[in-house]
Amino acid sequence: MTATGIGAPVRRKEDQRFVTGQGRYVDDFNRPGQAHAYFLRSPHAHAAIRSIDTGLAMIMPGVIAVFTGDDLAADKIGGLICGWMIHSKDGSPMKAGPHPALAQGKVRYVGDHVAVVIAETLAQAKDAAEAIVVDYDVLPAVVDTAQATKAQVQVHDVSPDNTVFNWHLGNKDETEAAFARAKHVTKIDLVNNRLVPNPIEPRAAVGEYDFGTDNYTLYTTSQNPHVARLVLSAFIGVAPEHKLRVIAPDVGGGFGSKIFIYAEETVCVWAAKKVKRPVKWTSDRSEAFLSDAHGRDHVTHAEMATDETGKIIALRVHTTANLGAYLSTFSSSVPTYLYAPLLSGQYDIPAIYCEVDGVYTNTAPVDAYRGAGRPEATFVVERLVEKTARELGQNPAEFRRKNYITQFPHVTPVIMTYDTGDYAASLDKALEIADYKNFDSRKQESARRGKLRGIGFSSYIEACGIAPSQAVGSLGAGVGLWESAEVRVNPTGSVEVLTGSHSHGQGHETTFAQLVSDRLGISIDQVSIVHGDTDKVQFGMGTYGSRSGAVGMSAIAKAIDKVIAKGKKVAAHVLEASEGDIEFKDGQFGVAGTDRSMAFGEIALQAYIAHKFSGQDLEPGLKEGAFYDPTNFTFPAGVHICEVEIDPDTGVTKIERWTAVDDFGVIINPMIVEGQVHGGIAQGVGQALLEGAFYDESGQLITASFNDYCMPRAIDLPSFQVGMTVTPCPSNPLGIKGCGEAGAIAAPPAVINAITDALGHEDIAMPATPQAVWRAAQKARMPMAAE
Amino acid sequence: MYAFEYHRPTSVKEAAGLAGTAEDIKFLAGGHTLLPTMKLRLAGPANLIDLSQIAELRGIERSGDTITIGAMMKHAEVANSAELKEAIPALAEMAELIGDPHVRNRGTIGGSIANNDPSADYPAACLALNVTIITNQRKIAADDFFQGIFTTALEEGEIITQVSFKAPSQAAYVKFRNPASRYALVGVFVAKHADGVRVAVTGAGSNGVFRAADMEQALNGNFAAEALNGVTVAESEMNSDMHADAAYRAHLVGVMARRAVQAATSRG
Numbered sequence A: 001m002t003a004t005g006i007g008a009p010v011r012r013k014e015d016q017r018f019v020t021g022q023g024r025y026v027d028d029f030n031r032p033g034q035a036h037a038y039f040l041r042s043p044h045a046h047a048a049i050r051s052i053d054t055g056l057a058m059i060m061p062g063v064i065a066v067f068t069g070d071d072l073a074a075d076k077i078g079g080l081i082c083g084w085m086i087h088s089k090d091g092s093p094m095k096a097g098p099h100p101a102l103a104q105g106k107v108r109y110v111g112d113h114v115a116v117v118i119a120e121t122l123a124q125a126k127d128a129a130e131a132i133v134v135d136y137d138v139l140p141a142v143v144d145t146a147q148a149t150k151a152q153v154q155v156h157d158v159s160p161d162n163t164v165f166n167w168h169l170g171n172k173d174e175t176e177a178a179f180a181r182a183k184h185v186t187k188i189d190l191v192n193n194r195l196v197p198n199p200i201e202p203r204a205a206v207g208e209y210d211f212g213t214d215n216y217t218l219y220t221t222s223q224n225p226h227v228a229r230l231v232l233s234a235f236i237g238v239a240p241e242h243k244l245r246v247i248a249p250d251v252g253g254g255f256g257s258k259i260f261i262y263a264e265e266t267v268c269v270w271a272a273k274k275v276k277r278p279v280k281w282t283s284d285r286s287e288a289f290l291s292d293a294h295g296r297d298h299v300t301h302a303e304m305a306t307d308e309t310g311k312i313i314a315l316r317v318h319t320t321a322n323l324g325a326y327l328s329t330f331s332s333s334v335p336t337y338l339y340a341p342l343l344s345g346q347y348d349i350p351a352i353y354c355e356v357d358g359v360y361t362n363t364a365p366v367d368a369y370r371g372a373g374r375p376e377a378t379f380v381v382e383r384l385v386e387k388t389a390r391e392l393g394q395n396p397a398e399f400r401r402k403n404y405i406t407q408f409p410h411v412t413p414v415i416m417t418y419d420t421g422d423y424a425a426s427l428d429k430a431l432e433i434a435d436y437k438n439f440d441s442r443k444q445e446s447a448r449r450g451k452l453r454g455i456g457f458s459s460y461i462e463a464c465g466i467a468p469s470q471a472v473g474s475l476g477a478g479v480g481l482w483e484s485a486e487v488r489v490n491p492t493g494s495v496e497v498l499t500g501s502h503s504h505g506q507g508h509e510t511t512f513a514q515l516v517s518d519r520l521g522i523s524i525d526q527v528s529i530v531h532g533d534t535d536k537v538q539f540g541m542g543t544y545g546s547r548s549g550a551v552g553m554s555a556i557a558k559a560i561d562k563v564i565a566k567g568k569k570v571a572a573h574v575l576e577a578s579e580g581d582i583e584f585k586d587g588q589f590g591v592a593g594t595d596r597s598m599a600f601g602e603i604a605l606q607a608y609i610a611h612k613f614s615g616q617d618l619e620p621g622l623k624e625g626a627f628y629d630p631t632n633f634t635f636p637a638g639v640h641i642c643e644v645e646i647d648p649d650t651g652v653t654k655i656e657r658w659t660a661v662d663d664f665g666v667i668i669n670p671m672i673v674e675g676q677v678h679g680g681i682a683q684g685v686g687q688a689l690l691e692g693a694f695y696d697e698s699g700q701l702i703t704a705s706f707n708d709y710c711m712p713r714a715i716d717l718p719s720f721q722v723g724m725t726v727t728p729c730p731s732n733p734l735g736i737k738g739c740g741e742a743g744a745i746a747a748p749p750a751v752i753n754a755i756t757d758a759l760g761h762e763d764i765a766m767p768a769t770p771q772a773v774w775r776a777a778q779k780a781r782m783p784m785a786a787e
Numbered sequence B: 001m002y003a004f005e006y007h008r009p010t011s012v013k014e015a016a017g018l019a020g021t022a023e024d025i026k027f028l029a030g031g032h033t034l035l036p037t038m039k040l041r042l043a044g045p046a047n048l049i050d051l052s053q054i055a056e057l058r059g060i061e062r063s064g065d066t067i068t069i070g071a072m073m074k075h076a077e078v079a080n081s082a083e084l085k086e087a088i089p090a091l092a093e094m095a096e097l098i099g100d101p102h103v104r105n106r107g108t109i110g111g112s113i114a115n116n117d118p119s120a121d122y123p124a125a126c127l128a129l130n131v132t133i134i135t136n137q138r139k140i141a142a143d144d145f146f147q148g149i150f151t152t153a154l155e156e157g158e159i160i161t162q163v164s165f166k167a168p169s170q171a172a173y174v175k176f177r178n179p180a181s182r183y184a185l186v187g188v189f190v191a192k193h194a195d196g197v198r199v200a201v202t203g204a205g206s207n208g209v210f211r212a213a214d215m216e217q218a219l220n221g222n223f224a225a226e227a228l229n230g231v232t233v234a235e236s237e238m239n240s241d242m243h244a245d246a247a248y249r250a251h252l253v254g255v256m257a258r259r260a261v262q263a264a265t266s267r268g
């Protein structure tokens, strides 16, 4: 290992540029002759459009063009797509309604795109948008997840009862049989609250068309620029794939919301050619609230069956998942294959059956948000396990331990094969760090001050490193989920890595360089990571589902192996030895059993000057590419323990302690991993205590700004106690499991389990705001008053 | 934002003159309420009269127990004023609870009072401290000034120049923040004056800031937190929104009032 190799807490290379304001985000790109786009959005949740009169807007100062859905249709621009086909129980395909980039005949949520104005300045575009006269026939709206199928409102013609699919997974008959013989059944009703992603950088796009070369360029805030290019070309049809360059430069956070291909970038590329000018759009925060794909929004009833020994024997779950007004790019996969396969948690549960109804409503589309399906699953499992333990009068930690999976590989009833793990090791470590044994005395001390103290566990598992292509293909994915890499060694021995992963906060420029440093024995300063440009990187699937380490870096490792293999051939010629005798170690190519060796950089130079070998026997140069397709998901798992103190007079919940013990497999950079854990927990605490996107009955988003939508702040969080256990992942060459989403997955049930422990009853929903907790504490007090 | 004419007078007289002649004017103080509304195109004044260059609107003075604060004094200046910390620490502490450092270094006492946001902190201080609001035209007692949500006694074009009050013997402000906006979900300012206790509540009332008469009466008898046990505010007069319904707000008024009295009495 080098000082900057795997396992070293190297400071992030990219931070110099970010903290000194030198980052270059999409909005920093201003192209010569650029015009500005402003989208007129629907003020109604549901309305038929009788007419759109753009006449007045067209003649306003600075206006270059005004376009509506008819203009896109006339140019045969296709609608936005959902790239994952889900089939209902009866085998029928999901009911996907049309999703035009600009509305055609109907608007379906507040913020839906009605028209676009292209003008010299943004202010002029806004002025003109105000002058567009839209004659709406306002229709009643459906917003409530649980009521969607019963409403007298139809969002899409293809789906009379607003059902997109009735999907299921698991072994139904075994599950029913197990419930029939259960000693005890625990039931729970849960709402997984809708969230707005809120990356610090709002979405943005600049479209450009070059009439000389017939090339299109799109600068866009994307987590997966190649997928954006593929969708924009092959499906939406704005430009041929080989003529479209997509650049996703520095991107300021995504959390899933920048995976998807939206109306705005589609329109910017298309309009650039129409108006013969580069066209720029930058979302403001208000637009982001309305039109970024939201996350979560499940309503679930779940039951857990246990036998007389306190062993979990079955789980059944029914979930209604709100998909919003249109199916966003990966929306259908989130409450299905990213959700139900995680319902076994860390537990050996022989029978599991899950039904999911995906529904349309007149709300913003819902898609993957940090954790995507796994936080929802973990919330179900960990709330239910906690409640079961309480009902059985068992210690929640020991109840979990008793039901842990201990033999690997373990095949769950919900199609997953867990490869490795040591759940009890994480639990033991977490109990110790959390000082669990002294919790009771802390609780008494709180009680003396009139406060309620509670402790909550979350023994989570997730599936990431998404994903084996054949497997996801058989489940309905429209793409393969491998990753690609190219390792280009320069004659001076420095290295450029071109990766299909995309960093939007993860620190790839550092961690990926650490892998190269480790394997090739050179400093990370000798390594550049190139990503986010389809003209530079040949192809890639992007970053989401904690896949950049397990999948993206595995591709790099594979390419590095090829570079080393080629280097050995070069070294054999240069060192005049047989190839089989060349060893590569600590950055040196050496001849086994001798002291003859040459440094990596010297062999790189030899590869390029090609003086010591025949170019007919061995190709000059040192550059290799690889595609890596994983053989399994990876399964990060761990135990989080949250300890809260509630002020029953005000309902304020203060998180006093947070312990996180995670098994992420091999860790490349512990400092970056801790940062991911911290950020993830903050987001999970946000969901549990603070955040919630709420629509009123008419479909207006009433949490449409930071005045009402509460993001977590530093003051809402304690100092985290982070520990690690390591079982290396056996399914990829680096042993990596992934860490990007764990905190957001683990945290919500830990918080709610702690609050319910403090209150002594289960009746609290997320977000557990002061008002909600105060009311729940009132309820908790009543039986005490009777004593 | 819509286009507007920008004016920067250097005296109150000049500002008032501009206000008298220009059409559709707005005064600009710290801009922390006005500019966001303009950016969202919810307000679009034709003429913006910036008060920031008017020296007469600045300064904090103490003569005897009378304290006078210029309308353009920023929240951070009030929070950090050595004079105020000594004479009326409750007011300095209240200013420290407003927003975040950016807000405190732009927003002004005059702007906050003129705006009379139902969740703002200063209106409660003004009522509890029995402030006199001084304008370029007259003096207005706080009791007459705040007339409901975003409504005050100010006439079109009238400029607040100062606020003035006598320091009470004991006072404290306790605020329960809206978790999202950090404005007051409920804020209670309690002040014990020579001629009686004043209790002012912001954030909670459906008609904006108000004085809690029953609480004042109870505390006039005994200026101690226990005196408020069982004293409530009417739920029917409370505001209700997604963050807090009327019952919760009414409850919080009681909790915050007791905590404010505790803080005031423990200060000695």
Ligand SMILES: Cc1cc2nc3c(=O)[nH]c(=O)nc-3n(C[C@H](O)[C@H](O)[C@H](O)COP(=O)(O)OP(=O)(O)OC[C@H]3O[C@@H](n4cnc5c(N)ncnc54)[C@H](O)[C@@H]3O)c2cc1C
Binding pocket: B026, B027, B028, B029, B030, B031, B032, B033, B034, B035, B051, B071, B072, B075, B097, B098, B099, B100, B103, B106, B107, B108, B109, B110, B111, B112, B114, B115, B119, B120, B121, B122, B154, B158, B159, B160, B161, B181, B182, B183, B184
């Ligand atoms: C993020 C954020 C958080 C905030 N948090 C809080 C909080 O916790 N508590 C709180 O109380 N406030 C809060 N505020 C409001 C802030 O404190 C400002 O005080 C308030 O916006 C008004 O003051 P200003 O100086 O910015 O006035 P401006 O925005 O400039 O003006 C407001 C209104 O008052 C008028 N006006 C201004 N000065 C005068 C004058 N001298 N005479 C007559 N009319 C005048 C203006 O014409 C305008 O109509 C917050 C604001 C923001 C942006």
